[in-house]
Amino acid sequence: MSKSSTLIELNSVYKTYFLGTQKVKALKNINFSIMHGDFIAIAGPSGSGKSSLLNLISMIDEPTNGEILYGDVKIKDLTDNQITSFRNKKIGIVFQNYNLIPVLNAVENVAFPLQINKVSKKESIERASNLLEEVGLGEHLNHRPNNLSGGQKQRVAIARALITNPEIVIADEPTAALDSKTGMDIINLMKHLNETKKTTFIFSSHDPKVIDNVDSVITLRDGEIIQAENAVLKSKEEVINS
Ligand SMILES: Nc1ncnc2c1ncn2[C@@H]1O[C@H](COP(=O)(O)OP(=O)(O)OP(=O)(O)O)[C@@H](O)[C@H]1O
Incomplete structure (x- = not known):
């Protein structure tokens, strides 16, 4: 696939949560x-909407308004089974806390999907063994998650996300549970x-260190895009401060 073709398009997307009578x-x-x-980082302070946005792109949740297209497919036209x-x-997901299956070893976790x-x-x-070699864990194929460091667990989780050859890997705070150096190693592995x-x-x-090392960054504040470096915005007017 050439880099210039569109994979996912978000058009006038809104997400509102209803807590009793209160709207967020x-x-x-x-x-x-x-x-x-693309290799895109979503930045922004706590509560700015990063997880909400990634949940919509992962199809874990649906927008309150607006639409998301994968190629020509409108997600809102799909049934739950089709989703x-x-x-x-099409999608591989990496979680902050790895979500590995504790009773399976590294290679079994990656082979599971x-x-x-x-x-x-x-x-x-x-x-799975070949992919674990590629992410630098060839020596740890038979280790269970409890016997791996945080960085090694996240490498297993990345290999598991990639094993089905998805078009996109979506990761919500993949480095949040790691020290700064290990976190940067994980970002460099994803870039590789x-x-x-x-x-x-x-x-x-x-993490500002992570954000500083990524070319394409979309910054959210209070649920709005306030800056987008090298990301394809649909409407320049939307960017208030860039
Ligand atoms: N399920 C929910 N029900 C109600 N409000 C929610 C829900 N999920 C998120 N919110 C609210 O939506 C806003 C955006 O939250 P979100 O988790 O998307 O931000 P975030 O940038 O990922 O934050 P963090 O970095 O702390 O994870 C916040 O005000 C949050 O309290």
Whole structure:
């Protein structure tokens, strides 16, 4: 896929949470496109809407208003089953707290999504082992999560997100539970995988060191995009301070 084609488009996206009679406007008029091959960081202070935005792009949640398109497909036109199948094929998700299965070792955790997709045990273990080698964990294939460091667990989680060859990996604060150096190693690994596999990455962070090392940054404040460096905005007027 060429880098210039659009993978995901957000058009006038709003997210409002209703807490009893109270409304929380978490995202307001968000317009941008994610292109194939992009490596985008979402920055912004606590409560600015980063998780809400990533949950919409992951299809874990749906917008209150506006629409999200994957290629030509409008997400709001899909049934719940179609969303699940679409997400399984196209999206890999990395969580702040890794979400590994404690009773499975590293290679079994990474092979798990393939086994759900009915790939044979032999092939799935082989592909998982190769990917763990690629993320620098060739020596730790048989270690369970409890016997891995935070950075190693996040490498396993990244390999698990990539094992199905998704078009995009979405990561909400993937470095938040790690020290600064280990966090930077994880960002550099994601960048390396973005360059070698051409997988698109979008992730959130409040670490200024991380943000300073990423070319494409979208900054949110109070649910609005206030700055976008090298990201494809749908409407320049939306950017208040850039
Ligand atoms: N399920 C929910 N119900 C009600 N309000 C919510 C819900 N989720 C988020 N919010 C509110 O929406 C706003 C945006 O929250 P969000 O978690 O998206 O921000 P964030 O930038 O990811 O914050 P953090 O960096 O602390 O994780 C906040 O005011 C938050 O309190």
